Amino acid sequence: MPRAPTTTDAFNAIAEPRRRDIIDLLASAGPSPVGDLVQILKLPQPAVSKHLGVLRDVGIVAVQRKGRHRVYELNAKTLKPIHDWVSAYERFWMHQLNRIKLRAEQSPKGKV
Amino acid sequence: MPRAPTTTDAFNAIAEPRRRDIIDLLASAGPSPVGDLVQILKLPQPAVSKHLGVLRDVGIVAVQRKGRHRVYELNAKTLKPIHDWVSAYERFWMHQLNRIKLRAEQSPKGKV
DNA sequence: ACAGCATATTCCCATGCTGGAATACGTCAA
DNA sequence: TTGACGTATTCCAGCATGGGAATATGCTGT
Numbered sequence: 517m518p519r520a521p522t523t524t525d526a527f528n529a530i531a532e533p534r535r536r537d538i539i540d541l542l543a544s545a546g547p548s549p550v551g552d553l554v555q556i557l558k559l560p561q562p563a564v565s566k567h568l569g570v571l572r573d574v575g576i577v578a579v580q581r582k583g584r585h586r587v588y589e590l591n592a593k594t595l596k597p598i599h600d601w602v603s604a605y606e607r608f609w610m611h612q613l614n615r616i617k618l619r620a621e622q623s624p625k626g627k628v
Numbered sequence: 629m630p631r632a633p634t635t636t637d638a639f640n641a642i643a644e645p646r647r648r649d650i651i652d653l654l655a656s657a658g659p660s661p662v663g664d665l666v667q668i669l670k671l672p673q674p675a676v677s678k679h680l681g682v683l684r685d686v687g688i689v690a691v692q693r694k695g696r697h698r699v700y701e702l703n704a705k706t707l708k709p710i711h712d713w714v715s716a717y718e719r720f721w722m723h724q725l726n727r728i729k730l731r732a733e734q735s736p737k738g739k740v
Numbered sequence: 741a742c743a744g745c746a747t748a749t750t751c752c753c754a755t756g757c758t759g760g761a762a763t764a765c766g767t768c769a770a
Numbered sequence: 771t772t773g774a775c776g777t778a779t780t781c782c783a784g785c786a787t788g789g790g791a792a793t794a795t796g797c798t799g800t
Contacts, residue, residue, distance in 0.1 A: 519643075563760085581766095605651075
């Protein structure tokens with residue numbers, strides 16, 4: 517089977533750098549219509565719409581119709597699984613001291 | 629252009645659930661030879677080797693030859709960019725109180 | 741040298757992607 | 771209505787994927 521669709525989950529959705537850009541932008545600018553994103557990201561409008569479609573499918577963003585505009589809003593809690601997963605590894609780069617701890621915790625199975 | 633190769637960066641590499649499984653396993657069991665991973669993950673050996681190849685290209689794991697075995701070790705600091713990126717959104721789901729803060733910080737540009 | 745184990749690589753396939761261009765859709769103003 | 775705007779969808783292309791099967795490589799003991 518081929519690579520999983522980008523709409524499978526948040527992990528797949530955020531693999532695309534442009535989609536992370538969109539997320540970052542929505543986080544800093546707040547809910548925005550598509551046109552604003554197009555202007556700031558300097559991407560073709562269809563490209564932005566398609567990326568938004570993926571993010572929408574995964575639930576990372578939500579839409580609201582406002583006249584002929586569509587206002588996209590970030591729904592960041594869908595990113596929590598990613599944070600949860602990667603946070604387990606934070607200790608690996610936090611302090612040098614942790615190296616000692618890690619050796620003890622991991623203790624390659626050969627140990628008695 | 630098609631989707632970026634999985635070897636492009638850590639974001640693309642970890643989109644595959646099996647590769648996250650391998651990372652998790654290396655983290656908890658410590659450096660391990662391929663055979664151990666194959667046995668525990670119950671995946672065909674070539675599949676594991678291929679996934680390890682991707683992780684190796686991105687730098688998430690490192691290999692060490694030990695006789696006829698190859699011992700793979702986690703190099704978790706390559707996951708830091710992911711942690712850094714997603715941590716910016718932690719506040720969105722931490723405390724309910726943050727909702728108030730967030731509204732103030734984001735203040736959709738229309739505001740005076 | 742040889743057999744056997746541990747691992748990597750190659751080949752094939754069906755699928756789904758991203759970008760670009762063109763086009764369709766829905767809404768507002770006159 | 772009609773036209774114009776904002777946005778979404780469709781069609782096309784090239785391409786890398788992950789799985790399976792088969793095979794190649796490398797090391798070890800005898």
